[in-house]
Amino acid sequence: MTQEDGAAARPRRVTVVTLSKLAGVAPSTITRALKGDPRISPKTREKISALAKEYGYTPNALARTLSSGRSGLYGIVLGPESNPLYSHILHAAMDEAESIGCRLLMLHIGMEQMDEKTAEALLQYQVDGCLITSAAIGSRAADICRENNVPLVMVNRVAERHGSFVSCDNRAGAGLLAKHLLQTGRRKFAVIRPPQTSSTARDRENGFTEVLADAGIAGVMRLNYASGWDEGYAAGGVLAGMLEGEQPDAVFALSDILAMGVIDGLRAAGIRVPQDIAVVGFDGLPESQRPTYQLTTVEQPIRMMINRAFKLLEARTKDYFLPDEQVSLGGRLLIGKSSQLT
Amino acid sequence: MTQEDGAAARPRRVTVVTLSKLAGVAPSTITRALKGDPRISPKTREKISALAKEYGYTPNALARTLSSGRSGLYGIVLGPESNPLYSHILHAAMDEAESIGCRLLMLHIGMEQMDEKTAEALLQYQVDGCLITSAAIGSRAADICRENNVPLVMVNRVAERHGSFVSCDNRAGAGLLAKHLLQTGRRKFAVIRPPQTSSTARDRENGFTEVLADAGIAGVMRLNYASGWDEGYAAGGVLAGMLEGEQPDAVFALSDILAMGVIDGLRAAGIRVPQDIAVVGFDGLPESQRPTYQLTTVEQPIRMMINRAFKLLEARTKDYFLPDEQVSLGGRLLIGKSSQLT
DNA sequence: TTGAAAGCGCTACCAT
């Protein structure tokens, strides 16, 4: 197919060759000048960058990838859209990507595992690495990545078998919540948790109950509910319907979005929060801090987590065989009116 | 750099050439066989696809793009993460992309305009087109796309000057809301709107007030508030503080997330919704249908909008010079308890 | 029905 077909003969995009002819130098000189190679004379460099600007040259990232092996593209996999946490993670990732000059390929959203086909997209588009937040990765998909040296970093969930990850210190954070509830006089506890135990959920639950156990409290009620607002609301209704003697006076919902549902569910059934029951969550979503909730929770340092995750990824892009690295960052206890009134 | 450096000599990825040697045919035959070219004999085709499977061949999308011109990549630009609408749009777009076999490059999130640098990424990664939802595109960025024949389709906002777009019929939808409020006996109206008037906001506002005007109601109160929950909450407080005679008995918040804030703000100030004031929104977010809100609103047919948007994009990928096309889809009125009790 | 070869745009290497 030549230039002459079609109604309008549109100008072909300007490439390094175009510029090289314009400047009367070799293509390689163009490349070097534009990427700031110190061996190029200031004069030549200036002439070339002037030309590049004038002709609106934009490098073709694909061609570059083909010859250099690096695409500047990172894959990202997000958890379900029903949890605002992932919107915030995505936003943080976008900002971080921009600051380090790379782009994000959206691969998957949802609770289900990332499938084989998605993993193949990682290869097809030659991503330099992939950020996995929450959604589990299928073993087949993980194999594909390993076989092809695509670095993977998990955020907000630990790698099941091996791999690098960045997480909030879920155990310690949950411990802070337990201590706070004990200090404010609560004695009868319930944990609302997702039925399938992710590492994150497990750590939060254990961190919570261990502190209680240390304080001599053993019997913690456990209720299984999927992790959305709707399920939390339903759980709130169930808690509200309990007999006087059975009803807990403090509830730890393993995520904020769940906790928000619990609060609404309790209130809809006439239970006062925090007077009758205190509710605490985990994540530190901005939504959970609205006046209607003022949720006591542990704030995950999302931006820092994302920053670290990209650092791990970048390092493994340069050297795939670096050993796995695990980063745990402390969360900050936010005390709101969902657990005490003053 | 040869294969021999590094600790482990990892196998080079299998390519068409690898397969061609294995099968004893030319590389072009591999390409043809794998893409189902009818000229290849069934026997050869089968042998080749068996080999491809056996050796785990994955085509390199970048190399393909370089020679064919099509990347199978679409850019996407989203509005601010504080509005769940965009999470739902993103999810719908992911599903649609999967069903047509392409991938999404996340370009920008937020209210600010998509900048020049982002537009350049469209060229660098040779995207086949770009979906713009809500965030305005800078004129410079639009120029870049036009000059380089990158098709653009807007969703949920009309193109300012020219360009294709898909939107919900905002005027008609808002009209439905007005009619409903009139039918349920409301007579004193307020519109809560964002200070900067987007086309979407304008259409909704006009569609609403025109129906009111037809019913002989002229004096509609207008309050300017940015479009998040927080601002809605503040607006609710302001409405609650109004004098008996001035207070409207029905409020149209131009988006659901804003309406949710308004409801919470009113209730926090002791105003009953819907008894004292009816509140309606626009979007049809799942969040707005929670028992705590049960918002009366107009549901945008998001999945269908996204489907149409991709169709427009695909068509313009094949022929950039197709005329602009505008699609408007009707929204569905959802009547909830935020506007009437029964 | 298949092969050969050119070329997409860029970079890296080896010369000079």
Added chain:
DNA sequence: ATGGTAGCGCTTTCAA
């Protein structure tokens, strides 16, 4: 300090 050239992996003519 700069030029020349091969090659990344795939597709697409043109030939056979």
